[in-house]
Amino acid sequence: MNIQQVDYDGLIPNNVALGDDVRVKRALEKWHPGYIDWWNDMGPEGFQESLVYLRTAVSVDPKGWAKFDYVRMPEYRWGVLLAPQLEGRKIPFGMHKGEGAWHEVPGEYRAMLRRLVVIQGDTEPASVEQQRYLGKTAPSLYDMRNLFQVNVEEGRHLWAMVYLLQKYFGTDGREEAEALLQRRSGDPDTPRMLGAFNEKTPDWLSFFMFTYFTDRDGKMQLEALAQSGFDPLSRTCRFMLTEEAHHMFVGETGVTRIIQRTCEAMKEAGISDPNEIEKVRKLGVIDLPTIQKKANMHFSLTLDLFGNEISTNAANAFHAGLKGRYREDRLKDDHQLESGTYPVLRLIDGKIQNEDSPALSALNMRLRDDYVVDCNVGVGRWNKVIAEHGIAFEIKLPHVAFHRHIGEFSRTNADVDGNILFPDEWTNRRIDFLPSAADKDYIESLMQPQMEPGKFASWIAPPKVGIDNKPGEFEYVKIA
Ligand code: BYC
Numbered sequence: 052m053n054i055q056q057v058d059y060d061g062l063i064p065n066n067v068a069l070g071d072d073v074r075v076k077r078a079l080e081k082w083h084p085g086y087i088d089w090w091n092d093m094g095p096e097g098f099q100e101s102l103v104y105l106r107t108a109v110s111v112d113p114k115g116w117a118k119f120d121y122v123r124m125p126e127y128r129w130g131v132l133l134a135p136q137l138e139g140r141k142i143p144f145g146m147h148k149g150e151g152a153w154h155e156v157p158g159e160y161r162a163m164l165r166r167l168v169v170i171q172g173d174t175e176p177a178s179v180e181q182q183r184y185l186g187k188t189a190p191s192l193y194d195m196r197n198l199f200q201v202n203v204e205e206g207r208h209l210w211a212m213v214y215l216l217q218k219y220f221g222t223d224g225r226e227e228a229e230a231l232l233q234r235r236s237g238d239p240d241t242p243r244m245l246g247a248f249n250e251k252t253p254d255w256l257s258f259f260m261f262t263y264f265t266d267r268d269g270k271m272q273l274e275a276l277a278q279s280g281f282d283p284l285s286r287t288c289r290f291m292l293t294e295e296a297h298h299m300f301v302g303e304t305g306v307t308r309i310i311q312r313t314c315e316a317m318k319e320a321g322i323s324d325p326n327e328i329e330k331v332r333k334l335g336v337i338d339l340p341t342i343q344k345k346a347n348m349h350f351s352l353t354l355d356l357f358g359n360e361i362s363t364n365a366a367n368a369f370h371a372g373l374k375g376r377y378r379e380d381r382l383k384d385d386h387q388l389e390s391g392t393y394p395v396l397r398l399i400d401g402k403i404q405n406e407d408s409p410a411l412s413a414l415n416m417r418l419r420d421d422y423v424v425d426c427n428v429g430v431g432r433w434n435k436v437i438a439e440h441g442i443a444f445e446i447k448l449p450h451v452a453f454h455r456h457i458g459e460f461s462r463t464n465a466d467v468d469g470n471i472l473f474p475d476e477w478t479n480r481r482i483d484f485l486p487s488a489a490d491k492d493y494i495e496s497l498m499q500p501q502m503e504p505g506k507f508a509s510w511i512a513p514p515k516v517g518i519d520n521k522p523g524e525f526e527y528v529k530i531a
Pocket of ligand 1: 167168170171174175178205244245246247265266267268269270272273355356357358359360361362363364365374415457
């Protein structure tokens with residue numbers, strides 16, 4: 052069988068010769084109805100019968116892997132897709148560096164590996180649950196389609212992790228696969244595993260910020276797992292990264308288009324001061340300071356997903372060869388980190404300062420640093436749009452100590468510049484940094500659906516090009 056091509060003959064599309072693997076095929080077929088029930092209950096509400104112009108993977112060849120067509124979402128062909136196996140691949144880091152990559156789970160690392168797969172798996176359905184009401188307020192059919200594309204692919208990413216659980220982790224894996232369908236984002240009794248995935252995504256600005264910031268954590272974590280010495284995990288993550296790129300594109304361009312519309316409207320109305328919030332809001336667009344506050348919120352919530360700066364879990368996973376660094380294969384050092392150090396931001400004597408820590412313990416910090424660099428690239432592009440309109444305003448990522456719930460800074464209150472605040476100062480100034488109830492109400496008031504082909508809500512500019520090069524008035528979703 053050609054690994055690049057996906058076999059669409061059976062119930063579960065795949066490029067892993069599932070037809071020859073009766074045990075796993077049966078296990079997945081048994082899991083399938085529960086997944087469809089979950090999708091129908093927790094997936095995009097109100098649009099399950101609509102025809103959506105979606106891409107589906109037909110190959111894992113990076114040069115041409117998708118085809119576009121109208122699909123009803125519950126009939127989307129979710130499947131198991133792994134990037135091709137690299138002949139003779141070696142474990143690239145940790146104590147087993149240079150040994151042949153594993154094709155079965157090494158017994159001594161079973162629990163650690165399972166935990167990584169389960170955490171990754173848990174985030175995927177969580178994001179679908181968080182976004183399930185957004186279709187009803189879509190600013191255009193183009194945006195609605197992008198939302199649904201992201202949703203079905205997060206569903207596929209769940210399949211990707213469930214395949215690993217079912218194939219490699221026996222009874223425990225089967226139980227974990229079931230549990231992934233039981234937990235619910237935001238549920239007080241059975242919440243999703245990581246904090247940011249239990250928050251609400253109440254409006255489209257949040258959706259774009261989430262896909263910009265939180266999907267980018269997905270990218271970083273998947274890049275780190277793609278380095279894994281456990282080859283099936285590496286191959287799975289490599290293909291997931293191909294899909295993930297579109298999600299971040301949706302986020303980055305979504306925020307860009309909101310900023311662009313705001314700037315255009317301000318210019319037309321002759322408003323040059325971005326802080327004239329009430330005047331700007333009268334134009335039916337989102338003022339730049341509110342966009343900044345939303346960025347502050349989503350960035351800080353996402354930083355928590357990197358775990359504690361100093362982490363024995365992360366050190367163990369690296370040492371064992373299970374989870375590497377961001378693009379480990381491009382780094383030039385011994386890939387074992389037994390002796391090196393890494394600067395870690397800490398709160399020492401009430402001041403935020405760098406302290407050298409053993410590099411192995413500081414891997415979460417390092418991945419978070421790489422993440423911040425990556426985040427800043429798109430922020431720079433947002434600022435270019437603002438500057439092109441001659442408006443004196445810059446979106447800035449807040450300090451990493453701001454609004455944290457995990458790690459070194461979770462026990463303190465810092466402002467967006469990293470100044471430590473007394474608790475009452477924080478309480479008083481919180482609404483300067485994070486969306487207030489009034490900001491939320493205003494954004495909510497804008498969330499009126501625009502479902503006419505080619506039309507866009509007042510607060511967002513049209514995209515530069517359509518999906519699959521379709522013209523502006525293309526009907527991306529045929530609403531049933
Ligand atoms: N919330 O040693 P520590 C994505 C727990 S996003 C709650 O600091 P570690 C996507 C931790 O579990 C990418 N609990 O943490 C994006 C541990 O508990 P136990 C998802 C937290 O393990 C958008 C304890 O605190 N993938 O794909 O080094 C849409 C001490 O932990 C949190 C992954 O994250 C938290 N935020 O690092 C759709 C990759 N942080 O075990 C999808 C897999 C920490 O002591 N996960 N804790 O009871 C990992 O690599 C790591 O587990 C983490 C945490 C980075 C999450």
